[in-house]
Amino acid sequence: MDSKLPFLSTLPDFPDDGDASSSDSSLIFFQNLIQQAELLDTASSGKKNYVRRDRVGGHETLMADYFDENPKFNEDTFRHRFRMSKSLFLKIVSDVEAYDEWFQEGLDGRMKKSFTPLQKVTLAIKQLATGNPPDEGDEYLNMSERTSRECLEYFCETVCKRYGGEFLRRPTSHDIALLYQAHEERHHLPGMLGSLDCTHFVWRMCPTELRGQYMRGDHQYPTVMLEAVASQDLWIWHAFCGPAGSQNDINVLQQSPLFLAQRNGTALNCPFQVNNHLYKRGYYLTDGIYPTWSVFVKSFPYPHDPNEKKFKRQHEAARKDVERAFGVLKSKWGILNRPMRSKTVRKIRSIVYTCLILHNMIIKDDGRAIAPVHIQDPPVEPVFDDTAYTELIDEDTHWRLKHDLVEHLGSLDLPHLEVDSDDE
Numbered sequence: 001m002d003s004k005l006p007f008l009s010t011l012p013d014f015p016d017d018g019d020a021s022s023s024d025s026s027l028i029f030f031q032n033l034i035q036q037a038e039l040l041d042t043a044s045s046g047k048k049n050y051v052r053r054d055r056v057g058g059h060e061t062l063m064a065d066y067f068d069e070n071p072k073f074n075e076d077t078f079r080h081r082f083r084m085s086k087s088l089f090l091k092i093v094s095d096v097e098a099y100d101e102w103f104q105e106g107l108d109g110r111m112k113k114s115f116t117p118l119q120k121v122t123l124a125i126k127q128l129a130t131g132n133p134p135d136e137g138d139e140y141l142n143m144s145e146r147t148s149r150e151c152l153e154y155f156c157e158t159v160c161k162r163y164g165g166e167f168l169r170r171p172t173s174h175d176i177a178l179l180y181q182a183h184e185e186r187h188h189l190p191g192m193l194g195s196l197d198c199t200h201f202v203w204r205m206c207p208t209e210l211r212g213q214y215m216r217g218d219h220q221y222p223t224v225m226l227e228a229v230a231s232q233d234l235w236i237w238h239a240f241c242g243p244a245g246s247q248n249d250i251n252v253l254q255q256s257p258l259f260l261a262q263r264n265g266t267a268l269n270c271p272f273q274v275n276n277h278l279y280k281r282g283y284y285l286t287d288g289i290y291p292t293w294s295v296f297v298k299s300f301p302y303p304h305d306p307n308e309k310k311f312k313r314q315h316e317a318a319r320k321d322v323e324r325a326f327g328v329l330k331s332k333w334g335i336l337n338r339p340m341r342s343k344t345v346r347k348i349r350s351i352v353y354t355c356l357i358l359h360n361m362i363i364k365d366d367g368r369a370i371a372p373v374h375i376q377d378p379p380v381e382p383v384f385d386d387t388a389y390t391e392l393i394d395e396d397t398h399w400r401l402k403h404d405l406v407e408h409l410g411s412l413d414l415p416h417l418e419v420d421s422d423d424e
Helices: 006-010 022-044 055-067 075-082 086-099 117-130 134-141 145-167 173-187 249-255 306-332 345-365 388-392 395-410
Strands: 192-202 223-230 236-244 272-274 277-279 283-285
Touching: 055 117, 055 134, 075 086, 075 117, 086 117, 086 145, 086 345, 117 134, 117 145, 117 345, 134 145, 145 345, 173 192, 173 306, 192 236, 192 249, 192 306, 223 249, 223 306, 223 345, 236 249, 236 345, 272 395, 277 395, 283 306, 306 345, 306 395
Parallel strands: 192 283
Antiparallel strands: 192 223, 223 236, 272 277
């Protein structure tokens, strides 16, 4: 008899099929079985189930699969599973280990070797890439669910602190010059900084008292919003995560720090010229919900002139940069495409910013970045500019800029934008 199931020793003998009391005996048998099982669960509920995990064996398995001289899986498989090259991955491991002592290898309370930095970073990036629960690494890396969750939290905090200043930076004067040049060559739109839009992330563990605040009629579940600016190379130049999902893009814009530099007088002086007119600052392509500000360029809802139709086609094609960036982010980092299991907005914000930073790092590592080198500008003392807001919301500048862009596109020979006779 199995010693783990002592109640099985008290099982009654089954009666013969011909016995008239067989149904009563069967009922008594199952009642005794349930009572004994409940007693056994109650007796063992206060004991902690200790699992012996082979940390050294997990590290050796990881090394044999990806990092030995002749690994089991090649570079293509590594990139598919970790979303980045092996050289970039090892650089992140080295930087994270040097920045935060939590990732450094040491001894635990039982004087046994802890997990290696390679194991911790591997499991953190695997959770970001797949969005699977934290106990997924228990069988492969021999890491408990709690330790896996801590790996993700510490990794996100460390990445944001270590790389946020470079890979989530505001465009510098050097960056803006390269963005002007790249967007004019690719989209034929002088002065374009990028495309602005918002997206939603489902919040699975939203507290009950906050569900009404984070839900909207067109979304079935509570969501957290992200406002972002993306350039043609899909680099994220601005990110503002955390507003409740019940808001629209205008509400998010009113909370966003997108134009904070203009308000406090630290904005860069990067003018551009189009159609022989000089403009003080660059602009963002937006959809129809955004206001008619001087820094926003929207399409024509009902164009009539052939040049306006030409501009509408080019505007819609160029504004897809931010939509493509959102699609790449959610397909590459599965944790953004699945309901968030974090219980606070702060942790969701940390995860989202980490994915954005890694996204930009991969673009730079692949050689696709428009401005791969971070050249800082001299520091400027903040001084409140009371005229900046008036210039930002100037509708006259908005319409004049849009008219100049229409005339500029109309003067170019672009066969792919030519309006068909049926459209006129």
